[in-house]
Amino acid sequence: MKIAVTGGLGFIGSHTVVELIAKGFEVIVIDNLSNASEGVLDGIKAITGIKPIFEKIDLREKEAVVSFFKKHHDLKGVIHFAASKAVGESVENPLLYYENNIGTLVYLLQQLQQMPEASFIFSSSCTVYGQAVSMPITEDAAVQPAMSPYGNTKQIGEEIIRDVANISHIKAILLRYFNPVGAHPSAEIGELPLGVPQNLVPFITQTAAGLRKELSVYGSDYPTSDGTCVRDYIHVVDLAKAHVIALERLINNQHAEKVETFNLGTGTGSTVLEVIHAFEKVSGKKLPYKLVDKRPGDVIEAYADTQKANDVLGWKTGFSLEDAMRDAWRWERKIRAIEN
Numbered sequence: 067m068k069i070a071v072t073g074g075l076g077f078i079g080s081h082t083v084v085e086l087i088a089k090g091f092e093v094i095v096i097d098n099l100s101n102a103s104e105g106v107l108d109g110i111k112a113i114t115g116i117k118p119i120f121e122k123i124d125l126r127e128k129e130a131v132v133s134f135f136k137k138h139h140d141l142k143g144v145i146h147f148a149a150s151k152a153v154g155e156s157v158e159n160p161l162l163y164y165e166n167n168i169g170t171l172v173y174l175l176q177q178l179q180q181m182p183e184a185s186f187i188f189s190s191s192c193t194v195y196g197q198a199v200s201m202p203i204t205e206d207a208a209v210q211p212a213m214s215p216y217g218n219t220k221q222i223g224e225e226i227i228r229d230v231a232n233i234s235h236i237k238a239i240l241l242r243y244f245n246p247v248g249a250h251p252s253a254e255i256g257e258l259p260l261g262v263p264q265n266l267v268p269f270i271t272q273t274a275a276g277l278r279k280e281l282s283v284y285g286s287d288y289p290t291s292d293g294t295c296v297r298d299y300i301h302v303v304d305l306a307k308a309h310v311i312a313l314e315r316l317i318n319n320q321h322a323e324k325v326e327t328f329n330l331g332t333g334t335g336s337t338v339l340e341v342i343h344a345f346e347k348v349s350g351k352k353l354p355y356k357l358v359d360k361r362p363g364d365v366i367e368a369y370a371d372t373q374k375a376n377d378v379l380g381w382k383t384g385f386s387l388e389d390a391m392r393d394a395w396r397w398e399r400k401i402r403a404i405e406n
């Protein structure tokens with residue numbers, strides 16, 4: 067069964083490609099290499115023994131999208147990761163985000179609509195909930211006005227998919243990720259942030275690797291157990307596996323609605339200091355950090371109610387926060403050629 071994975075060389079995309087191959091899917095990877103390298107294909111091959119077909123396509127080029135679907139007319143589904151994801155950059159350059167995240171989605175759906183089989187998995191984000199009123203967050207919690215153009219592209223993306231599914235045979239699952247972290251336990255693939263990481267875990271591992279002097283912990287007087295923000299950090303391999311289950315659900319017509327939404331998190335909230343301590347425990351390294359002012363736009367806490375994903379998808383996380391930190395650190399050491 068042939069599946070296209072857009073952004074298939076990125077962090078979550080590459081891990082999902084591995085899990086798809088493990089389940090016997092024939093994967094066609096689409097990526098424009100704007101935030102990934104072709105070398106990721108070798109990592110995928112090292113884990114699975116199979117190098118997927120790679121199409122270097124920029125989804126902003128409509129003609130390229132049209133030709134891709136003509137060439138691969140026997141596709142069974144599309145998992146769509148390709149998108150820009152830096153919150154700050156989206157504030158600086160909103161039109162880039164609307165073009166990259168919305169324009170490309172429209173082109174993909176236009177072509178998918180012409181296909182006999184039209185299963186679509188969309189990468190959404192817990193950012194759609196903003197600061198939810200109660201924890202843990204269920205899928206029917208209110209969607210809040212977006213805090214950034216990036217967040218807005220995820221909300222608009224979900225709405226576009228609902229509108230199209232309403233009038234076509236497209237069926238879709240919207241996966242709202244909490245905070246994806248870690249790396250493949252083999253250390254063959256992982257996260258490769260460009261420049262200075264904005265996200266917590268890559269900043270931690272780069273600091274421990276000596277690339278950054280110290281970590282700034284943004285805010286220490288939040289109303290949480292230790293004053294730092296609470297998030298739901300989910301191992302990327304657990305996240306990847308949920309995509310395969312969601313895709314199979316659509317392909318096998320087991321879905322209950324044309325568009326379904328699932329939270330993907332662990333169900334457990336961790337503070338920034340707890341993440342640091344988990345890292346220190348598994349790495350045996352002391353992490354230099356200082357407490358600084360809050361980062362504008364951060365919500366106080368966000369963690370998932372995973373009951374719907376557990377019950378309906380039959381999916382459960384298998385990795386702990388410590389596992390995720392161990393794997394993130396193993397990956398960082400590998401790419402920096404650090405011995406221990």
Ligand code: WQD
Nearest residue numbers: 151153191193264265266269282283284295297338361364
């Ligand atoms: C986690 C916690 C920070 C860096 C963002 C996007 C979201 C998403 C994932 C994207 C927060 C704190 C961080 C640092 C710190 N989607 N922190 N020092 O903000 O929960 O979510 O990334 O693809 O849409 O908003 O993740 O990893 O940036 O931050 O103290 O140097 O770590 O304040 O509490 P966030 P994050």
